[in-house]
Amino acid sequence: MFARHYGSSSQPVTRLLIVISIFWIGACSSADYRQTPLSDLPGRDLTLRIEGDVRAVQLYRKGLMDILLYIDTHPNLFPQRKQTGTTVLREEQRHAARAVYRSFLDYMLALESIDHYHRDFYRLPGSAREDSLLITYSAFLARYRFAMAFIERMENEPAFDTMLNEQYPELGIPSDSYAALKYRFLHIGRATGFVAFNTLYKAHPGERRPVLRQAIENDRDYVWDAGKWDGPMMTMQNAVAIVQSSGQSAWMPVQAGVAEWMGDTKVLRLGRALINEQQIHTLSAQMQPGDFMLQRREWYLSNIGLPGFWSHAALYIGTAQKRAAYFDDPAVKQWVRSRGITSGDFNEMLQRHFPEAYRRSLEPESDHIPQVLEAMSEGVVFTSMEHSAAADSVAALRPDVSVLEKAPAIYRAFSFAGRPYDFNFDFRTDAELVCTELIYKAYEPRVGYGGIQIPLVEMLGRYTLPANEYARLFDSEYDGTDQQLELIAFLDGIESRGSAIQGGLAEFRESWKRPKWHILTQNAMRRSIADDYVYQSNRADDLLLPDLYAY
Structure with a gap:
């Protein structure tokens, strides 16, 4: 028939x-x-x-x-x-x-x-x-x-x-x-x-x-x-x-969806990530405001329709205390004053300009203070490191820009807080955002601002940016005069061990080449059986x- x-x-x-x-x-x-x-x-x-x-x-x-x-x-x-x-x-x-x-x-x-x-x-x-x-x-x-x-x-x-x-x-x-x-x-x-x-x-x-x-x-x-x-x-x-x-x-x-769907739908291992809480605390101590994470959850169906091993990205903003110390910089203070905040305090500017977002950034999540801003199925939200980094693989990347360029990036990211998630993965509008779009637009080059140069990818007539492209960018630029990102840490999940290990530079550079359904090929014994x-x-x-x- x-x-x-x-x-x-x-x-x-x-x-x-x-x-x-x-x-x-x-x-x-x-x-x-x-x-x-x-x-x-x-x-x-x-x-x-x-x-x-x-x-x-x-x-x-x-x-x-x-x-x-x-x-x-x-x-x-x-x-x-x-x-x-x-x-x-x-x-x-x-x-x-x-x-x-x-x-x-x-x-x-x-x-x-x-x-x-x-x-x-x-x-x-x-x-x-x-x-x-x-x-x-x-x-x-x-x-x-x-x-x-x-x-x-x-x-x-x-x-x-x-x-x-x-x-x-x-x-x-x-x-x-x-x-x-x-x-x-x-x-x-x-x-x-x-x-x-x-x-x-x-x-x-x-x-x-x-x-x-x-x-x-x-x-x-x-x-x-x-x-x-x-x-x-x-x-x-x-x-x-x-x-x-x-x-x-x-x-x-x-299998799709235990409780949520699309960008955060866990399917197996019943709530247990390969990265443990101690590793998350160590990672958090290594990170600075303006860094961002690439994340992988092996048993989630993430960003269906987009290719690549790395399926999610999240911006690290730090706690209010960490931001206060990091942005205690003369150039940043001068920039803040130019925006109408006479004290030169960066946190005060965030609070004055985005009062609702700033309030949400201080609300504890399961007794943990938010340190991350990310776009998930429920929208652009503030989350704790304990929640966001509870993944199976995480890479922390640091843009090679000055502290004066990181402050505007976080400021711009705060302006997107509360906006809905963009399930069309279309970068042409700011009304809705996907996870990588938050980082892309926070560091988007513009007049007087260098930011991060990364090309968008055309998919089915739309321009978008899979998280995997940041790992590809790092690999292509590494050790060159135009390198824009620095690897801070790489926690590499090993399914057969039920845990994540400290991955090396070489492993991270190759990570973007891994299949999206990595569990099919990770276990050598499984390949041998096949x-x-x-x-x-x-x-x-x-x-x-x-x-x-x-x-």
Whole structure:
């Protein structure tokens, strides 16, 4: 059925199954870090989880829609009709195709993780069961629909087939992933899961979650029209069994959202970071106002749609006492006086010009004084080091600028406090900010101010700045006359040890090259197991197809 629309892949089935199996082994080898089953979540946690995943599905679906919109509005890059003959892709075509494919895979993996976690919906009571069914069905359908639509567009240019099957180390994706994607979503057996879900959906009519229901019906109609097939009659009991059996394994070892979503959604290790409190206190003592941190949380789904190992950035502002000592500088005092504060006191200027923000900067967070200003899902907020640096890897960087240039940077950052988070990652407006945008605009060069020079990255027609770019900038400039950043500390999380170690300069310089889903490749034993599995499985008949691909 669906397979009839597109030519079969030139890659052997054996190779595809090996690729699939590597993904599966990666997921299974993380079994030491068990997530609380959906049905075991206490009432409040279950409510938060459901609300978070409802929002996340809508956000990730919109991300996939934006990708298709970008493709459709750039016919000079993505042909709208089937091309014939041999084509040599232009550099701009290769760059655009790689960019959209990386973002596409990111959203697909995030949706898959949500779909996978909610396959136990039938164990939940009352309205939670219906909500969970709507979440898993909408995530399933979004992936199904947008995979078909994406493949249809890419197949217009045969040269894309070869290029998209390249390895994508920044996501931990091996070669032949595009062939595996086609095998999975264009396979005739995929219809079984579609019909099973539709049977369950029809058994739960109602008005709950109207936005999800609208998305479900739109995506369902698209898939149905694309296939034009008649599904078999199915009982409720069979439908539940099929849906459950097809959701046992995830393509990547991540599950989305325990309590929050998007930028701060922790999934495994149940609240325990690899960096401990003593390491945080030591790091805090090393830092100066105006420094900033790159952060990594291994089991969070952070900045879906953006590539890179480093997923978050936060500005260190210090306590009021630390700022008072650090900015007790004649040049800073003169600058403060020029702004109308006769005392020359920097903190007084912050308090006078931004009274509400300054008040919030003094409010304790779990008995800890805020020292950090960062953009998270709830907006640009003040947080403690104990909260912000409770991550799995952290790098502290210091801009190579004078104290006189750091004061305006912190001043400008205070002006952004309280603004909402920018889920579009668009740097063209100040109304909403993403984490790196706060730092970028605090140190943005302007007339009379040198700041930090870092180029923005164009992604799907928008200019943005993944946190990973700061690590890339450090590496490219290190030991040169134009070096703008100094490494203060690098705490490198080691998942297999359950702790973070003091990383070296060389390790940090290479960190931006790590895959976004770093847990797939960090553990050497896991890689060895995967290699052994591939070596032993040299025939398609020898490969045990994981449940993920059981239709």
